[in-house]
Amino acid sequence: MLDIKLFRENPELVRQGLKNKNEKDRVDEVLELDKQRRELIIQADELKTHRNQVSAQVGQLKKAGQDASAIIAEMKRVGDQIAEFDGKLNKVEEDLDSLLRYIANLAHESVPVGKSAADNVETKRWLPEGFSFENDFKILDHIELGKKLKILDFERGAKITGSGFPLYIGKGATLERALINYMLDLHIHEHGYTEIFPPFLVNKDSMRGTGQLPKMEEDMYHIEKDGLYPIPTAEVPITNIHRDDILNEKDLPIKYVGYSACFRREAGSYGKDSKGFLRVHQFNKVEMVKFVKPETSYNELELLVKDAEDILQKLNVPYRLLMLCTGDLSFSAAKCYDIETWSPAENRWLEASSCSNFEFFQARRANIRFRNEATKKPELVHTLNGSGLATSRLMVSILENNQTPEGKILVPKALQKYTGFEIIE
C-alpha cells in the first residue's frame, strides 16, 4: 500500500498517479479518515495520560493505607470515555487501513503513460540464429503435437479435475520436469539465487502481504474449512518469508528462487485464450524474488529481467520484451517488464514472464524492513519479483518452434542432459 504521508504531503501527485493507472480517485476519502484518526488520537491520548497519572496515585495511596475511593469512582468515568474514543478510533483505523489496501501502487516516472496493453512499449526483440517467422511446412499447434506424440492430454486432465488442469504424460512429463530443474539450476548456480521450496498453501496474512487480498479475492482458490489459499504464484510464500522481519543491511540484496505449482481461478476469462496451455488453472512456475535497498531497486529490476532472458536465449526461444504502460500495470507494480515468447501456430507473442518492481508497496503491507547501518533505524525494503519462467506458455513455444516437418520435437540442446533424450517422436 501507499504511504499515508504521501497523501498528506502531495495529494495531487497521488491523484494523477491513480488516474494514469486507470484507478479510482479516493484521495479525499483517505485524507478525511486520516484527519478523523488524528483528532481522535489527540483526545484519547489526553485522557490516557490523565488516567495513568491518577492510577499511579491510587497505588501510592493504597500503599500508604489511605482511602482512594473518590478518585477511583472518577477514574471509572474517565475509563468509560477512553473506551468510547478507542472504539471510534479503531473503527476509523480499520476503515483507513482497508481503504489504503484497495488503492493501487503508483507507477515509476520512467513508465510510459498509457491506457491499455496497446500502449505498451516493445523495448527489445531476440530471435535465435536462423529463425524465421515464415515456415516452409505446416506448423502444428501445441495441442495437436501433444496429442499426436502422446505427451499432453487436456481431455483427461479435464476428466480428472476440470478444464484447465493439464495432464503431462511420458516424455511430456519428463520435459516439464527437465525445464523446471534446468531453470532452477541456472538461477542458483549462475545467477546467485538461493533456492526455496515453499508451501503451496498460504494463510490470509500472506495473501494480504503481497497484495492478492483483499482486492483480488475472486481470482483465488480458497479452502474455507482451513482458511487457506492455494498460491497463485510462489511470489506469495517467498515474499512472506520475511514478513515482519528487520533484515541486516549487509545481507541485501536477498535473492530467492523457487519452483511452485500455481493455482488461478481465472474467473470470467472463459472463451478467451482458453485452449490448451494458453490459460490454465494450474501451471508450473519458477519464480525469482528479491529484497533490496530502495536506491538499488531499478538496477535490480534490469538484472532480474536479464536473468529471465538468459533462460530463453540458452533455450533458443524467440522472445520480445515489453515495458508495460501505466494503464496495463498490475495493482501492486510500480514498473514491469513482460517477456513474451513466440508461438508460430498462434502467430503471436505469448506472455511467459512478468518482472516487476513493487518498491515499498508490498514491503509496507508485509512490514519487511532492514536496519540502516548509518541511521540505525529500520527502513522499508523494496521488493521485486519475476517469473523465470512459467512453463506452460514456454512449453507452447518450445514444442511449436522445435517441431520438424514430420511432427517430431527436437529437445533444445541445453535441456538434453536434463531429459535424457534428444527427440520426442
Added chain:
RNA sequence: GGAGAGAUGGCAGAGUGGUUGAAUGCGGCGGUCUUGAAAACCGUUAAGGAUGCAAGUCCUUCCGGGGUUCGAAUCCCUGUCUCUCCGCCA
C-alpha cells in the same frame, strides 16, 4: 484426533495486579586502559503512533483477539503456534 506444558526485548531467562518498556546474563554499539588486541571497568542498546522547526513530551505494544479492574506481562475467556505423551499416517 485425545492428554498435558509453554509463548516475555537480537538471544538466553526473571517477573507478588500498582514508577515494569520490563531484573539479570550474553551479544551489539560507544568509551577508559593498551604499541595493537584480549581481559577488566564505565556507559549505551526495542518497535509503532500523535505532537513539535527541533530538543523533547505523550500514547500504545510482554504470541493474536476479547474481558475483569481506577490500574494487567501478571487474573478470566478464546484463537494461533511450539514442546512432551498417546492414536493415525506418506
